[in-house]
Structure formats: C-alpha cells, structure tokens
Amino acid sequence: DQxxxxxxxxxxxxxxxxxxxxxxxxxxxxxxxxxYKKYPAEGPTFLISISxxxxxxxxGRFTVFLNxxxxxxxxxxxxxQPGDSAVYFCAAxxxxxxxxxxxxxxxxxxKP
Amino acid sequence: DGGITQSPKYxxxxxxxxxxxxxxxxxxxxxxxxxxxxxxxxxxxxxxSQIVNDFQKGDIAEGYSVSREKKESFPLTVTSAQKNxxxxxxxxxxxxxxxxxxxxxxxxxxxxxxx
Numbered sequence: 001d002q003x004x005x006x007x008x009x010x011x012x013x014x015x016x017x018x019x020x021x022x023x024x025x026x027x028x029x030x031x032x033x034x035x036y037k038k039y040p041a042e043g044p045t046f047l048i049s050i051s052x053x054x055x056x057x058x059x060g061r062f063t064v065f066l067n068x069x070x071x072x073x074x075x076x077x078x079x080x081q082p083g084d085s086a087v088y089f090c091a092a093x094x095x096x097x098x099x100x101x102x103x104x105x106x107x108x109x110x111k112p
Numbered sequence: 113d114g115g116i117t118q119s120p121k122y123x124x125x126x127x128x129x130x131x132x133x134x135x136x137x138x139x140x141x142x143x144x145x146x147x148x149x150x151x152x153x154x155x156x157x158x159x160x161s162q163i164v165n166d167f168q169k170g171d172i173a174e175g176y177s178v179s180r181e182k183k184e185s186f187p188l189t190v191t192s193a194q195k196n197x198x199x200x201x202x203x204x205x206x207x208x209x210x211x212x213x214x215x216x217x218x219x220x221x222x223x224x225x226x227x
Contacts, residue, residue, distance in 0.1 A: 032214040043218030102154035
C-alpha cells in the first residue's frame with residue numbers, strides 16, 4: 001500500500017517558468033513532509049520541509065504548500081533553471097519514529 | 113568536512129556470496145538508516161537504528177542484516193538469502209531530537225550488481 005504517491009513520473013518545463021511537483025498521501029498521522037532532490041548515481045539532497053501545523057514554507061526559489069484536508073502537498077520552483085533538472089522525491093514522517101516514507105519520484109527536466 | 117561516507121561506490125556479488133556495504137558518519141547523529149532504490153521507484157527502508165547496539169527492521173529487511181557497534185558506523189550485509197540484490201543502496205542519518213529531527217542526510221550510495 002503506497003502511503004505517499006507522486007503520480008507524475010516526469011515533468012518538462014521551460015527555463016524561467018514555474019515547475020509544480022505534486023505529492024499525495026493517505027496516512028493522516030503524517031505530521032512532517034520533506035522534499036529531496038536527487039541526481040543520477042548520487043544520494044538525495046534535502047531541499048525543503050514543512051510541518052503539518054503550517055500550510056506554506058518558502059526558501060528562495062522553492063515553496064512547499066500543504067493542503068491537509070486534501071492530503072496533498074506540492075513543490076513550486078520559480079523561476080526554474082536547467083540545474084534544477086533532477087528527480088524530486090517527497091517524503092513524510094509520523095511522530096517521533098524518524099522513519100520517512102518516500103514517494104516514487106518525479107523527474108523534472110528544465111529546458112534552456 | 114562533516115558528512116556520510118558510503119563505500120564502495122560499486123560492488124559486485126557472486127551467487128551465494130554475502131557482501132557488506134559500509135556507511136560511516138561524522139555528523140554525531142544518533143539515528144542511521146539503510147534504503148534500497150530500484151529503477152523508477154522510491155526509496156524503501158531496509159533497516160534503521162536509533163541507538164548503538166539496537167536496530168529495527170524496515171519494510172524490506174528479508175535477506176539483509178545490520179550491526180550498530182559504534183555510533184558512527186552502520187554496515188549493511190546483503191546475504192545470499194536476498195534473491196534480487198541488484199539495486200542502488202543508500203545510507204542516511206539524522207538527529208533524534210530538535211527541530212531537524214525529521215531531516216535525513218544521505219551518502220552518495222553504493223550500486224550493487226550480481227555477477
């Protein structure tokens with residue numbers, strides 16, 4: 001049972017435009033959400049996170065939105081740059097377990 | 113330079129052989145994790161440890177074993193019982209408390225292939 005889902009395997013956007021990556025979850029006990037960026041043959045790099053008590057968190061070009069009623073979060077990248085081309089994973093955790101549940105990932109391609 | 117070091121970067125396993133993947137961290141993190149990534153899939157948790165000499169099974173622990181004799185080290189052994197070991201293996205660590213407790217930091221990974 002996939003508790004965290006990224007239903008779009010890939011996304012292609014033009015440089016300078018907005019990239020929107022989506023993530024849905026099913027477990028209402030999740031209280032912390034994270035986005036990671038991953039290049040091929042490398043480990044994921046932490047990008048941005050949000051607690052369930054918030055609905056928005058912003059860090060430079062990256063903003064994460066959380067809609068708890070819809071069990072949905074999204075990552076907005078504005079403006080998109082070619083260096084943003086990578087696989088993006090969303091992840092969720094519940095309580096103090098420290099365990100993360102990852103989505104399948106979305107491959108973002110930003111075209112010059 | 114603080115971080116997580118995984119070795120080797122590439123590893124080949126023969127039929128019936130056990131192989132051990134190394135993971136060392138100098139971030140003074142209490143918790144460490146092992147994940148497996150297959151093509152087109154997310155990361156799946158194999159084992160995790162929150163304290164020295166203690167560890168718990170993740171979602172896909174069968175065919176794997178771990179030890180946590182030191183805070184800095186969390187080696188993963190892929191045993192001959194693991195019938196499909198070809199994958200990209202990732203080690204991570206995190207703090208157990210504080211505002212960053214949910215953020216895991218990853219090593220560069222080990223790619224394991226079967227000969």
